[in-house]
Each structure stands twice: as structure tokens, then as C-alpha cells.
Amino acid sequence: MGKKRKHTEIIEPTKKDDSVTEERPKRTLLGWKDKIEMKETEAPGVFRNKEKVLVTCSRRINFRYRHLMLNVVSLLPHCKKDNKVEAKSSKGATLNELVELKSCSSCLFFECRKHKDLYLWMAKSPNGPSVKFLVNAVHTMEELKLTGNHLKASRPLLTFSSNFGKDAHWKLIKEMIIQIFGTPKEHRKSKPYHDHVFVFSIVDDHIWFRNYQITVPHNESDKVARGGLDKMTLVEVGPRFCLNPIKIFGGSFGGPTLYENPFYVSPNQIRALEKKNKAGKYAKKVKAKTRRKMHELSNPLEPDEFADMWKE
Amino acid sequence: MGLAHKESTFSDEDGFEDEDVSELNEEVSESESDSEGEEDVKLAEPSKQAVYNRDGLEEKLQDISWPENAGWIHKLTIDIDQEQEVDVNDDLKREASFYTQALEGTRRAFEKLQSMGLPFLRPADYYAEMVKSDAHMEKVKRRLLSEQKEIEEAAERKKAREAKKLAKEIQVQKTKERAKQKKEEIESVKKWRKQRQQSGFAGEVDKGELDLAFEGGKSFERSNKKRPGVSPGDRSGGKARKSGGGDGGKGKKKKNRDFRNSKFGFGGKKSMKKQNTSDTTDDLRGFSKSDGAGNKRRKSSSFDQESEEHAPVLSINSYAYSNKQETISIHSFDGNKKSMAARELSNDLQEEHADDQEEERNFENSESKDDDDELRRRFEEFIEKVNRGWKEEKLRTYGLV
Numbered sequence: 282m283g284k285k286r287k288h289t290e291i292i293e294p295t296k297k298d299d300s301v302t303e304e305r306p307k308r309t310l311l312g313w314k315d316k317i318e319m320k321e322t323e324a325p326g327v328f329r330n331k332e333k334v335l336v337t338c339s340r341r342i343n344f345r346y347r348h349l350m351l352n353v354v355s356l357l358p359h360c361k362k363d364n365k366v367e368a369k370s371s372k373g374a375t376l377n378e379l380v381e382l383k384s385c386s387s388c389l390f391f392e393c394r395k396h397k398d399l400y401l402w403m404a405k406s407p408n409g410p411s412v413k414f415l416v417n418a419v420h421t422m423e424e425l426k427l428t429g430n431h432l433k434a435s436r437p438l439l440t441f442s443s444n445f446g447k448d449a450h451w452k453l454i455k456e457m458i459i460q461i462f463g464t465p466k467e468h469r470k471s472k473p474y475h476d477h478v479f480v481f482s483i484v485d486d487h488i489w490f491r492n493y494q495i496t497v498p499h500n501e502s503d504k505v506a507r508g509g510l511d512k513m514t515l516v517e518v519g520p521r522f523c524l525n526p527i528k529i530f531g532g533s534f535g536g537p538t539l540y541e542n543p544f545y546v547s548p549n550q551i552r553a554l555e556k557k558n559k560a561g562k563y564a565k566k567v568k569a570k571t572r573r574k575m576h577e578l579s580n581p582l583e584p585d586e587f588a589d590m591w592k593e
Numbered sequence: 594m595g596l597a598h599k600e601s602t603f604s605d606e607d608g609f610e611d612e613d614v615s616e617l618n619e620e621v622s623e624s625e626s627d628s629e630g631e632e633d634v635k636l637a638e639p640s641k642q643a644v645y646n647r648d649g650l651e652e653k654l655q656d657i658s659w660p661e662n663a664g665w666i667h668k669l670t671i672d673i674d675q676e677q678e679v680d681v682n683d684d685l686k687r688e689a690s691f692y693t694q695a696l697e698g699t700r701r702a703f704e705k706l707q708s709m710g711l712p713f714l715r716p717a718d719y720y721a722e723m724v725k726s727d728a729h730m731e732k733v734k735r736r737l738l739s740e741q742k743e744i745e746e747a748a749e750r751k752k753a754r755e756a757k758k759l760a761k762e763i764q765v766q767k768t769k770e771r772a773k774q775k776k777e778e779i780e781s782v783k784k785w786r787k788q789r790q791q792s793g794f795a796g797e798v799d800k801g802e803l804d805l806a807f808e809g810g811k812s813f814e815r816s817n818k819k820r821p822g823v824s825p826g827d828r829s830g831g832k833a834r835k836s837g838g839g840d841g842g843k844g845k846k847k848k849n850r851d852f853r854n855s856k857f858g859f860g861g862k863k864s865m866k867k868q869n870t871s872d873t874t875d876d877l878r879g880f881s882k883s884d885g886a887g888n889k890r891r892k893s894s895s896f897d898q899e900s901e902e903h904a905p906v907l908s909i910n911s912y913a914y915s916n917k918q919e920t921i922s923i924h925s926f927d928g929n930k931k932s933m934a935a936r937e938l939s940n941d942l943q944e945e946h947a948d949d950q951e952e953e954r955n956f957e958n959s960e961s962k963d964d965d966d967e968l969r970r971r972f973e974e975f976i977e978k979v980n981r982g983w984k985e986e987k988l989r990t991y992g993l994v
Contacts, residue, residue, distance in 0.1 A: 432723060449651050463667075474714060478699050489687075502714045504707060539649040543636065544636045
């Protein structure tokens, strides 16, 4: 532990200095001189990605969602897993603290509510934006239908559908995804080969995630065999999930709202409405009954002249 | 913003999850509940209060984005055009679009990497930790194998079913063919016979016909299995009956054995032994003729006597009954009696001309007359009495009037 910290501490000052010299005009404008510390070490104009992601979840998380989180952990060699966090209103502050404590630059926080709804927070640490998603259609890697497999820490290829460039908030989300899900080059845990590919695709205003294993016939490690690209096949590894963006905040786990999904309806509301509909059914029945009764009372039947014809 | 396509993702996801075997019930129910509500709830119109701070977003993007000089090798990103809008609710199409996106992206990325001359493909002898454990992959393999097995089994079953069907058809065809062949043979034989007759081989006709009977008759001949006059349970095939009396010596012993075998059974089935057939029922050999005939005669004669005895009594009774009913009828009866007496007289007169038969009849009549005389007398007395009473009554009434 001690060693690691030393290492980071050693690197940070140089990075800080470099970045300060590089991007001064921008930051002076916004007044954030010393806060950006994660990104660049460009001493000789070379960019170095030192992204670190804290992955954690709220307490009382569903096992399925926990497995999803663990899958994500296994996919990101540059992440740090941490203990569960109590999901209360002050969680933002604690999370920020935690991220700083772990010297991470971004955070993935899986928040489970009511054992049913999973929210994913994607945050850039000290002052970057944060996005809150609702997660749907979760399939974990453990499912036997997903038959692929790949190296544990190989760097994934990231493919995006072109509609990420459609709007500002999509662009921002894309940038965040690139930084969080892309394994930094020359990360010490990473492996030098590429045998899986991530898919981020916007369909129906949701971001769909897929992970495929790549199988290509080849002999050498730096060349695909002739016609190999045509013979290339993909096998799905998992996990699968679908992200519905709810809000984008200016700060990490808080701050001004920059974007709000105009179509979003929370699952709570949906359930409530459904319940109401169900309740309404019974109420309607009762109402109809009373109405019928009232109608019968107000329009009594004429006494039938043949009623006691057969009684004698 | 993507206002163009209204979202109904929940329902789609619902279907998507339903197809998955390993889906948990809880999850399914949850997603179902989502989907049910979703169709009504999903906001068709974007809410007006929704915040959209474009400048802020862009600024943030500027803040966090990597510097321009960061090479592609750091990002490893590929943007792929979606050819057309994908229908979310169509699982297959959606997944296919994801797959093609991944495939296209990988191709392009590999080309780039190849051009850079960097190693990017895993050598065959590079072993390292994988995302999924070996145990898990074993499970996956097992499942795949079992699936394949199931499919194969299903195919086999289907094949067998079809083969069975085909065999049936072939069988039907065969029987048809056989029948046809048989018919043809018979026809040909008939034709041949006719030709022979026409050509007039008078001398050989008999011989030929004999042969034909032998040849053609064979197909019509009844099978040996069942012989006429033999009960289905008889194992000797009717031999037992024929060999009732035995010959002397060795043969006798053997025949005895045969008889016993036929009677008590030696092999073959036993159940049908006592069952009658039409032949056995018609066979009256077991009955002695004399006994039955004598009995019948005796019975019929006695019956005749009885009927003769009873008949007159019955007639008298009927008379009595009618007499009691009405006086008028009694009068008529009286008249009848007179006429009857007259007839008797005439009979007496005719006696001279009568045949033997008539005499017999008269004899019978006279016999019955002896019985009737007393009765008649009684009747007449009774009638007179009644008439008298009636007259008296009538007179009385007249007198009263």
C-alpha cells in the first residue's frame, strides 16, 4: 500500500505542473487552477492516461446487480472496488471523499433502490460532471447463453454508434464513457492484445452496452491472416445492460443540473400508476353497482298483471 | 434530443428478458410491471421544465476531454454509422445491429492497428487469466452440448416418424400391387381356359380343367388352419371323432393316445375347446332319434285330449255370462234354442243321406247334447222365472197407471 501511494505522489506533482502550464488560460477563466489532477502528464508533449475508477455500490443491493457490478470490475483493470456505501442523501459527499481517498479520478456507483431499481452514477471525480442513469435489461456474464470468453485485462476496443455525436449531452456522455471504460494504455495490469470489443449504441434514447469476444484466424500477433478479417467472428461475453440517462450534474455527485431527460418517468411513478389503475378497477365496479341500484330505485318496475296468475 | 422516436423501451426489454431462460421470476415480474405501466406513462411530449444547459454541457466536455494530441491508441474508439433506425422492440434486429456495429468497428480498428505495426492479436501460446473461469466455461460447454444433443434427438425422432409414415405408404402400395397381380393371374387363366374351350380341344378339356382347378383353385382354397366341422379348440382337427373305434394291436395304442391327446390336450391352445361353431350346432349326431320322437308324440296327444275336455265348458260359461246380462238376449237365445232343436230334427231326417263323417260329427254333437240338456233345462226354468217376474212387475205398473 505504502509503495503505491508513494508512486502516485511522485507522479502527481509533475503532472500538476505540466497541466498547469499547458491549460492555464482556460482554467484561469473558470477559476479552477489547482483542481484538475487526473489527466495529463505531457512533459514532452506526451499524453498519459492515468484514469482510475472507483467502483462501488449501495447497501442492500440486489444480488443480480451486485453480479453486474462485479462483472464490470472484472472488465476494468484500472478500477478499484470498494465497500458498499449507505445510500442516503449525504452519499454524494461521502462518495467524493472516498474517491479522493482512493486517489481515483472517476467513479461508477451502482445504487439499488427497493431491491428493484438500479441507478448507475458515472462521475468524474473532483469537479467533473456526473451522470445518473437508470439501468434496465441487465444480463450478467454468468448467464450460460453468453458463451464467449476473453483475456481478463486486455484493452477493449470501443465502438460507438454515430448518433452519439447528435447532441451535446450525448457527446459528454461519450467522452465520459471513453475515459471510464477504456483501459489506459500501458496500464500495468493491462495486457497487450485486443480480443474483445465494447459496443455502445444509442437506440431509442437509451445506451445499450454489449461486450463481444473477437476470434480471428491468425498466425502472427501483429498481422491478421489473409482473408482473416472476413472470417472474423464475434461471440458475446456479456454483461448486457441498457442505460437510460436521467440527469447530468455539473459537479461530481451533485452540483447544478445541466441536463434532464424530458421523457424520463421514474419506475416508482410507473408502479404507482399501475397500482392506481388496479385500485381503480375495484372502485369502478363498486360505483357501477351503486349506480345500478340507484337506477333501479328511481325507475321501479310496473307491477306485473300476470304475476300471480299461476299461484292459485 | 431524439424526440423523433417515442420510447417504449420497457416493453421491449420485457420481451427481451422473457426470452432468456435463466431469467429470474422476480426480475421478470418487475420488468413486466414496468412495461405495463410504461405504455400509458411514457411521456409522449417532452416535459417543458426539463433542464438543458447546452453551454454548460459543452464547457464540461471541454474540461474533461483529453488534449487533442492524445492519439487514437489511447482511446481505441471507432464510430460506426447506423444505416437505419433500429426498431427496439425487434430483438433480433437490434442485436444484429449491435453485432454488425461491433464487427465493423473491430475490422477498422484491426486495420489501423495493423498499419501501425503493433501487436494486437493474442498468440496461440499466450496463456493468461480469462474473464470467465474454467469451471464456468465448462458449464457453458456442457450446456451447449446438451442443447446440441437435444436438437439431434429431436431430429432423429422426426426422421423416425417420417420413415414410419413412408413405410406405411409402401406397405399399402405393396398390398395393392399384390391384389392386382392376383387379379391379373386369374384373368389370364380364365382367358386361357376360354381360348382352350373355343379352340375345341374336346379330348383334353377334362384334363386341362383338372389341371386348372388345381392351379387356379389353389388361390381360392381355404387355408388348412380351419376345417369344417371342427371346433376351434379341437387339437386333433376332427380326427378324434373319426377315430372313435380303434383297430387292433400297436395301432390301437397309438390311436388311443391320439384320442386322449385330442380330448385332454397336448399342446395348442385350450381356451376355445368348448366353444360351438356353426357346424357343431348343426350337428345333431349326438342325439338319439327314437327318444326325441317318442317324447314329442306323447306330449302332443295328451294336449289334444285336454283341449277336447275343456272346450265345451268354456262355451257354456260364455252362454251363462250372456244370459245373466239381458233378458232380451235371453229371448233371442230362446229362439236360437228352438232353431237348434229344429236343426236337430232336420239332422235326424237327413241321417239317412249322411256319410260316415257326418255320422261322426253327429255323434260328437249328441255327446255334447247329453251334457247340455240339464243345463238347458235349468236355463229355461230360470228364464221363465225371470219372465214371469218381469210380466208381473209390468202388470203391476199398468195397474198403478
